Amino acid sequence: MSLLVRVAALLLAVFLPVAAFAESVVIRIGFAEVGVGGRQFGTQGGASVAHARTLLEKEFAGEDVTVQWVFFRGAGPAVNEAIAAGQLDLALQGDLPAIVGRANGLKTKLLMGSGVRNNIYLAVRPDAPITGIDDLKGRKVAQFRGTNLQLAADRVLAAHHLTERDIRFLSMDFEAAVAALRSGDIDATFGQADLFALQDQGLAKVVYSTRGDDPTFTRHSHVLVTEAFETAHPELVQRVVTTFVKAADWASDENNRKELFEIWALSGRPVAGFEHDYEGQTLAYRQSPLIDPFLIESYASKIQQAKDYRLLRGNASVEGWFEPKYLNTALKQLGLERRWTPLDAAGKPVATN
Incomplete structure (x- = not known):
């Protein structure tokens, strides 16, 4: 085998494995x-x-x-x-x-x-007679069900001797819940920090936060x-x-x-x-x-x-x-x-x- 052929074979052996892994x-x-x-x-x-x-x-x-x-x-x-x-x-x-x-x-x-360790919040209509979790029984409350918000909210309810059966829950994503709260179609919503924007506009009151509460309530x-x-x-x-x-x-x-x-x-x-x-x-x-x-x-x-x-x-x-x-x-x-x-x-x- 000529030197040229041996060099070509060596190069082929070296570069073929590399090319095999050079995928997009x-x-x-x-x-x-x-x-x-x-x-x-x-x-x-x-x-x-x-x-x-x-x-x-x-x-x-x-x-x-x-x-x-x-x-x-x-x-x-x-x-x-x-x-x-x-x-x-x-x-x-x-x-x-x-x-x-x-x-x-x-x-x-x-x-x-x-x-x-993300906090959850409860925001209510400004005119709603709800000052905390204990007042939610029988109320129409929005919750993004199936997300990590759900179990965190359930733990908070349990700490106040309430279950999902005690609340009239409606499953809404965050934007829909904010719109429903502003229109008065619901009494309250569990959500995240953007609820403070509604409070700053006078359109809602944030009456509960997991911040400072039991850390196992976080999501x-x-x-x-x-x-x-x-x-x-x-x-x-x-x-x-x-x-x-x-x-x-x-x-x-x-x-x-x-x-x-x-x-x-x-x-x-x-x-x-x-x-x-x-x-x-x-x-x-x-x-x-x-x-x-x-x-x-x-x-x-x-x-x-x-x-x-x-x-x-x-x-x-x-x-x-x-x-x-x-x-x-x-x-x-x-x-x-x-x-x-x-x-x-x-x-x-x-x-x-």
Whole structure:
């Protein structure tokens, strides 16, 4: 065999394996929310910051990797439908929808928190004789059922010796609930921080908040990945998680509070609402990506709660669901192992050395 032929054969052996892996990849990421009027921006955790600041696009610049972001007005249930149809690879989603998806057989792994310990609020019509949770019995109340708001609200009701049967609940998304409250079609609504905008306009009164109440009343969101995508592209999953952790670090810095709220306001929700929502709380408390005992226990207890309310058709468990290796690698690579304080199952800070 001539030298030229041997060199050609060697080059072929070297480059063919590389070419075999040089595939074009699209990373499809779903958000279980959408901004006011369909704005394509979210308001939860490092993932929302990464999207608004195009951090993943910068991470994969120059590579044959495309990032697609999809926002769902139907929130968590719509994300589940998209996952079941094979239309998403990763998603930012709340606790209850993910639990329902797991019980229905969706194969996913929970990678990190992204928007945890979120408060819920109860807003009422200005003329309604409702001063708190105890006054809701028999009232028409809006709730975005099937989202992570539902179980959090149910826990608050239970603490006041009420159940869903005691309330005349109407299932509405956030925008519809605000419109119904303004028109007087409902007496009250459970919702999030944008309810403060109605209060500031004199169109509603916020009469209850989980802020300062039992931390187990809060709701959580996370980043998940389908098992199929993780199996096919673990290296891409790692880079996505690392990018999201970088964003969570930035979003946890008090020096960035004003800019963070302005980024979230791209969703059409006012900055004032976020200022109300975070009053008296540090950014790091809410922007923690950690898979700590509090987060795991919260999901475990909500699985049981969902079973008690007969919201699940099948079985679900936290066993084998959380996959912390990508988060742990990112924390170590970025030197952020001590950036956030983990909480125990009861929501108390865990002492670290």
